[in-house]
Amino acid sequence: MALYKLDDFDPNYRDTFQGEDIKGLGVYAEGRDEKIGSVSDVLVDDEGHFRYLVVDLGFWIFGKKVLLPIGRARIDYNTDRVYAIGMTRQQAEDLPEFNERSGVDYDYEERVRGVYRRPVDATSAAVDTPAALDTNYQPLSTPSTPTYNRDTYTYDHEPSLYNINERDNQTLKLYEERLIAGKRRQKAGEVAIGKRVETDTASVSVPLERERVVIERVTPTDAGRPVAPGEANFREGEVARVEIYEETPEIRKEAVVREEVRVSKVVEQETSEAQATVRREELDVDTTGGLPIEER
Numbered sequence: 001m002a003l004y005k006l007d008d009f010d011p012n013y014r015d016t017f018q019g020e021d022i023k024g025l026g027v028y029a030e031g032r033d034e035k036i037g038s039v040s041d042v043l044v045d046d047e048g049h050f051r052y053l054v055v056d057l058g059f060w061i062f063g064k065k066v067l068l069p070i071g072r073a074r075i076d077y078n079t080d081r082v083y084a085i086g087m088t089r090q091q092a093e094d095l096p097e098f099n100e101r102s103g104v105d106y107d108y109e110e111r112v113r114g115v116y117r118r119p120v121d122a123t124s125a126a127v128d129t130p131a132a133l134d135t136n137y138q139p140l141s142t143p144s145t146p147t148y149n150r151d152t153y154t155y156d157h158e159p160s161l162y163n164i165n166e167r168d169n170q171t172l173k174l175y176e177e178r179l180i181a182g183k184r185r186q187k188a189g190e191v192a193i194g195k196r197v198e199t200d201t202a203s204v205s206v207p208l209e210r211e212r213v214v215i216e217r218v219t220p221t222d223a224g225r226p227v228a229p230g231e232a233n234f235r236e237g238e239v240a241r242v243e244i245y246e247e248t249p250e251i252r253k254e255a256v257v258r259e260e261v262r263v264s265k266v267v268e269q270e271t272s273e274a275q276a277t278v279r280r281e282e283l284d285v286d287t288t289g290g291l292p293i294e295e296r
Contacts, residue, residue, distance in 0.1 A: 001155070003051060003104050006042040022075065022082070027055050030074065030083040036060045036092065039082055043067070043104065051155060051162060052112075053082065057092055066095040067104075067112050069161040091115055106150045116161060176280035193263055210246035 006013055006023070014021055027037045041054040052067040074083040096111045098104075148157060155162040 001106070001153075002046060003043040004045075006044055009044050009048060022053075025075070025080050025082050027053070027068070027082045027084055029087055030085045036084065036087065036089075040065060045155070049155075049162075050164075054098055055084070060089055060092055064092075065098040066092060067098055067109075069112075069116060071159065071161045071163050072116060091118075106153070110148075113158070113161065177278035179274070179276055179278060181274070191263075193261065204251070206249040208247040208249065211244045213242055213244060 022042060023039055025039045026035050027039060028035050037055045037057040037059050039053050040056045042050060043052040043054065045051055050070040052069055053073055055066055055068045057064045057066060068084055068087070072085045072087070074085060075081075076083065094115045096108060102108075
């Protein structure tokens with residue numbers, strides 16, 4: 001878990017905090033209004049979360065800098081102060097000194113955490129301040145110290161050290177509803193395409209031939225010429241037969257392809273406007289006693 005100085009991680013961090021700069025704020029012992037030092041820097045993780053305040057203990061121990069987990073700090077911008085929750089002089093003396101050149105590794109952090117994990121000695125607390133002034137002080141006891149694995153340890157394992165103190169920094173979440181547009185495919189109907197047989201009367205023209213008999217009587221050129229004896233053969237009942245033919249229409253039907261019908265689907269797009277009532281929570285601030293409220 002790499003840690004970075006605040007200005008190395010984000011050179012423009014002051015813009016993020018609307019011009020506020022935590023560095024340089026005085027650090028005071030919670031409940032005693034006693035200045036113990038000042039914030040010289042801030043260490044953040046890869047995601048920019050505050051993990052430690054680097055505190056210069058010039059007012060307690062000259063020249064010594066120590067790490068204060070963010071969960072043990074309460075930042076009050078109204079008074080430009082940082083309050084160290086439960087910090088005693090004995091803890092400050094036991095904390096390993098922070099050296100920028102040496103850096104911070106897991107072993108160093110474990111030494112720091114080990115000091116804050118220890119319960120406050122009632123005797124040393126009584127020297128600094130009466131226990132009644134700070135409810136974080138606890139009588140001397142010997143609870144079991146948790147053990148952690150360097151390969152799996154995360155800051156989430158110890159929220160009391162690394163989560164922003166909820167008692168002193170309460171967060172009120174305001175919710176609002178928004179419309180989420182989605183699409184659902186549903187059957188709008190169907191188109192059935194079939195065939196039916198219709199009858200109609202069709203006409204076709206057929207040219208026909210018909211034979212007929214034409215009897216033509218003509219006067220030969222040698223009419224009145226006497227014929228030779230025996231040439232004239234008068235016989236009764238002689239008949240000439242001529243066969244007469246005619247054409248009649250013969251109709252038959254055959255099926256042919258008239259046209260093809262292709263059935264397919266196309267997708268058309270349109271935009272549909274939908275409206276619904278959404279709710280939004282707004283903040284109502286109600287104060288009593290004329291307390292000053294600064295909204296950031």
